[in-house]
Amino acid sequence: VLGIIWRRGPCTAYVARHEFLDSPSPYWSGSAGAVYPVLGRLERGGWVRAQAHATGRRESRRYVVTPRGRAMLGRWLGPPLPDWILGVPPDPLRTRMSFLGALSTSQQARLLAEAERAGREQLALVRAELKRPEIAADRCDRIVASGAVAALEARVAWLAESRARLGGRATARKPGGGRPPRSG
Amino acid sequence: VLGIIWRRGPCTAYVARHEFLDSPSPYWSGSAGAVYPVLGRLERGGWVRAQAHATGRRESRRYVVTPRGRAMLGRWLGPPLPDWILGVPPDPLRTRMSFLGALSTSQQARLLAEAERAGREQLALVRAELKRPEIAADRCDRIVASGAVAALEARVAWLAESRARLGGRATARKPGGGRPPRSG
DNA sequence: CCGCTCATGTAACTGGTTACATGATTTA
DNA sequence: TAAATCATGTAACCAGTTACATGAGCGG
Numbered sequence: 063v064l065g066i067i068w069r070r071g072p073c074t075a076y077v078a079r080h081e082f083l084d085s086p087s088p089y090w091s092g093s094a095g096a097v098y099p100v101l102g103r104l105e106r107g108g109w110v111r112a113q114a115h116a117t118g119r120r121e122s123r124r125y126v127v128t129p130r131g132r133a134m135l136g137r138w139l140g141p142p143l144p145d146w147i148l149g150v151p152p153d154p155l156r157t158r159m160s161f162l163g164a165l166s167t168s169q170q171a172r173l174l175a176e177a178e179r180a181g182r183e184q185l186a187l188v189r190a191e192l193k194r195p196e197i198a199a200d201r202c203d204r205i206v207a208s209g210a211v212a213a214l215e216a217r218v219a220w221l222a223e224s225r226a227r228l229g230g231r232a233t234a235r236k237p238g239g240g241r242p243p244r245s246g
Numbered sequence: 247v248l249g250i251i252w253r254r255g256p257c258t259a260y261v262a263r264h265e266f267l268d269s270p271s272p273y274w275s276g277s278a279g280a281v282y283p284v285l286g287r288l289e290r291g292g293w294v295r296a297q298a299h300a301t302g303r304r305e306s307r308r309y310v311v312t313p314r315g316r317a318m319l320g321r322w323l324g325p326p327l328p329d330w331i332l333g334v335p336p337d338p339l340r341t342r343m344s345f346l347g348a349l350s351t352s353q354q355a356r357l358l359a360e361a362e363r364a365g366r367e368q369l370a371l372v373r374a375e376l377k378r379p380e381i382a383a384d385r386c387d388r389i390v391a392s393g394a395v396a397a398l399e400a401r402v403a404w405l406a407e408s409r410a411r412l413g414g415r416a417t418a419r420k421p422g423g424g425r426p427p428r429s430g
Numbered sequence: 431c432c433g434c435t436c437a438t439g440t441a442a443c444t445g446g447t448t449a450c451a452t453g454a455t456t457t458a
Numbered sequence: 459t460a461a462a463t464c465a466t467g468t469a470a471c472c473a474g475t476t477a478c479a480t481g482a483g484c485g486g
Contacts, residue, residue: 065345076465088330089341096446098467120454122465135348141360143339146272148364150372151337151401156393157273158331161249162386164319176325180332188334202346205408209340209401216400217335217393224389260437280474282439305482306437 063100064127064135067110072124074115075101101125109134155217159224167228174225181218188214247284248311248319251294256308258299259285285309293318339401343408351412358409365402372398 066078075097082092090096104110109131112123127135155177162170191197192207250262259281266276274280288294293315296307311319339361346354375381376391 065348068348069345074465086333087336088333089336091447093447094467120465132348135345139342139345139349139357141353141357143357143360143364147338147342148361149270149272149368150394151335151339151397152271152273153335153393153397154331155327155335156390156397158323159389159393160386161253161319161323162389164249164252164316165323169325173323173325173327176327177332184333201412202344205343205346206340208408209337209343209404210334212400212404213335213337213340213397216396220393220396224392228385258437275475277475278439
């Protein structure tokens with residue numbers, strides 16, 4: 063939230079909120095019950111300042127980042143970065159793959175096929191995003207967008223390879239509900 | 247947690263907990279205050295069953311997944327998978343890159359260099375993991391490990407390219423704390 | 431006997447989500 | 459004038475984290 067207020071210049075909580083709501087990433091929902099309280103905490107802590115800004119009869123508060131808030135943003139950004147950020151990036155799809163053995167072989171194939179197809183679709187979307195002039199013009203936006211493209215390309219290639227390996231030599235797994243393999 | 251109980255066969259909450267504690271992924275900390283309550287909920291819901299298992303004077307409860315729990319696991323795994331899982335995978339590093347403009351040019355370069363170096367280190371670790379026989383032998387483990395390798399390779403390549411672009415033509419940004427660009 | 435691991439929990443704190451509540455302004 | 463958007467919040471609920479508390483078994 064602090065970063066968004068910094069980037070969007072003086073802006074309302076509503077605008078910051080929609081940065082999350084419009085984002086394809088589901089990490090944070092951007093619910094009002096989260097954004098308004100966090101802005102209150104940031105203001106009380108002196109990291110942002112609110113300017114009253116009335117348009118007609120409607121009142122709104124526009125937030126700006128204070129020097130103290132900027133310093134905090136710098137510390138948050140790093141360097142140094144905490145280890146957990148530099149480690150293997152989380153992927154909910156990869157997590158589920160750990161439990162692939164709980165599905166029948168045909169279900170496994172169907173799951174991988176669905177994920178790969180959806181991945182290609184998403185890839186087309188983010189590639190189009192990367193080509194948009196307002197994204198391509200900004201250094202940071204371009205880096206972020208190309209990172210999303212790279213992550214999706216890697217995922218699609220990984221899924222394709224996994225699917226090929228699965229289909230290639232389908233080890234006969236006895237029917238019976240896919241019991242977990244006994245750890246010897 | 248349900249998936250771990252399924253995969254590890256009859257196992258204690260302690261074992262399930264350490265699956266999170268030992269994992270490099272920080273998505274869930276595996277704190278006792280989370281794992282024990284969730285196992286209680288799973289048991290009350292009939293998704294897992296506990297077998298009392300006393301070793302000497304020490305008592306412990308070993309959990310197993312019930313048929314109902316297995317059905318639930320299958321539904322959770324999909325197909326179909328929810329959209330947010332199939333979208334661009336989250337990456338805390340990518341998120342921070344959105345705010346790279348808040349750093350001075352030299353700090354930006356330092357940050358990217360640090361991330362790239364750490365990425366290569368991590369890559370060596372997960373590649374070694376992938377080669378371990380017990381990982382290579384299991385279909386799911388191999389898929390997960392190769393997914394981690396693919397994600398990290400993509401990230402390192404992305405960072406290297408971003409760094410080259412940054413260093414290549416360093417646009418003169420006036421000193422003064424890196425004010426956000428006015429959105430015109 | 432000291433320290434580590436195995437093993438199980440609880441309680442306070444924190445904070446995100448869901449759902450609700452309100453009202454002005456713009457647009458079809 | 460109806461619907462959508464702009465705009466701000468609150469309260470109950472849920473659940474993860476932190477920190478604490480306890481005790482058995484085992485290796486040095």
